[in-house]
Amino acid sequence: MPPKSKRASLPPQALDLIAARFKVLSEPMRLRLLIALEAGEKNVSDLVAATGATQANVSRHLQTLTDAGILSRRKEGLNVFYTIADPSIFDLCEHVCGSLQKRLAQQAKAFGG
Amino acid sequence: MPPKSKRASLPPQALDLIAARFKVLSEPMRLRLLIALEAGEKNVSDLVAATGATQANVSRHLQTLTDAGILSRRKEGLNVFYTIADPSIFDLCEHVCGSLQKRLAQQAKAFGG
DNA sequence: TTACTATATGACTATACGCGCATATATGGA
DNA sequence: TCCATATATGCGCGTATAGTCATATAGTAA
Numbered sequence: 001m002p003p004k005s006k007r008a009s010l011p012p013q014a015l016d017l018i019a020a021r022f023k024v025l026s027e028p029m030r031l032r033l034l035i036a037l038e039a040g041e042k043n044v045s046d047l048v049a050a051t052g053a054t055q056a057n058v059s060r061h062l063q064t065l066t067d068a069g070i071l072s073r074r075k076e077g078l079n080v081f082y083t084i085a086d087p088s089i090f091d092l093c094e095h096v097c098g099s100l101q102k103r104l105a106q107q108a109k110a111f112g113g
Numbered sequence: 114m115p116p117k118s119k120r121a122s123l124p125p126q127a128l129d130l131i132a133a134r135f136k137v138l139s140e141p142m143r144l145r146l147l148i149a150l151e152a153g154e155k156n157v158s159d160l161v162a163a164t165g166a167t168q169a170n171v172s173r174h175l176q177t178l179t180d181a182g183i184l185s186r187r188k189e190g191l192n193v194f195y196t197i198a199d200p201s202i203f204d205l206c207e208h209v210c211g212s213l214q215k216r217l218a219q220q221a222k223a224f225g226g
Numbered sequence: 227t228t229a230c231t232a233t234a235t236g237a238c239t240a241t242a243c244g245c246g247c248a249t250a251t252a253t254g255g256a
Numbered sequence: 257t258c259c260a261t262a263t264a265t266g267c268g269c270g271t272a273t274a275g276t277c278a279t280a281t282a283g284t285a286a
Contacts, residue, residue: 019141021209026136028128069216078232088212096134099201103182191262
């Protein structure tokens with residue numbers, strides 16, 4: 001998103017793209033896959049083991065993340081290895097987490113914690 | 114999200130919260146409302162005019178954003194005014210936009226643009 | 227070739243969600 | 257009181273999507 005001065009005139013198309021990006025990150029299982037991949041390249045079987053999900057389900061989510069440009073694929077024999085292609089998403093996640101922590105802390109205080 | 118060193122041990126519950134946050138931001142209409150509100154407090158009628166959406170639809174999205182702690186409500190007579198309660202979301206949006214621009218530029222170059 | 231492994235995908239179900247319509251709930255004025 | 261205005265909400269529809277199961281595809285080895 002452009003800086004504030006230009007934001008109000010964003011074409012609807014651009015907002016759709018930004019929203020789509022957020023949507024890709026809005027599934028816990030996909031976040032799990034990303035975190036598992038932060039330590040480095042892994043193949044599908046590794047990710048199935050790391051997440052406890054079905055192989056089919058893992059494959060689908062990996063496809064979604066790859067289509068979004070967040071992951072990249074590398075085929076090697078029978079295996080397919082996935083890597084983080086856009087590390088900036090972790091900045092995003094940390095940002096969100098900070099915001100959530102602040103809010104939860106406020107709520108806790110309001111409750112008398 | 115915690116820094117990389119602690120990220121791998123995040124409880125599933127935390128990931129659900131983060132994913133939920135992203136989901137709130139994954140609707141173009143909600144982004145439109147946020148951008149409209151960045152200029153300052155507005156009531157529902159203003160936002161209906163600004164977005165061209167139905168009053169019912171605007172009300173629903175405002176509720177979603179308020180429940181997420183992103184907006185805050187202030188009632189004044191017949192009107193209800195909404196404000197950005199968590200300005201940090203704009204940092205998020207800019208981050209996403211930068212990432213998208215980089216990727217689209219690469220694709221354009223790969224296409225011979 | 228056949229058998230085996232790793233990954234992807236078609237079909238299906240269940241659920242969630244955005245939207246519109248109508249209506250309910252305030253609040254203020256005559 | 258009665259009416260108008262501003263906002264919220266119950267209901268239904270259509271669509272999107274996560275998940276599972278079974279199967280297809282691709283690569284390896286014998």
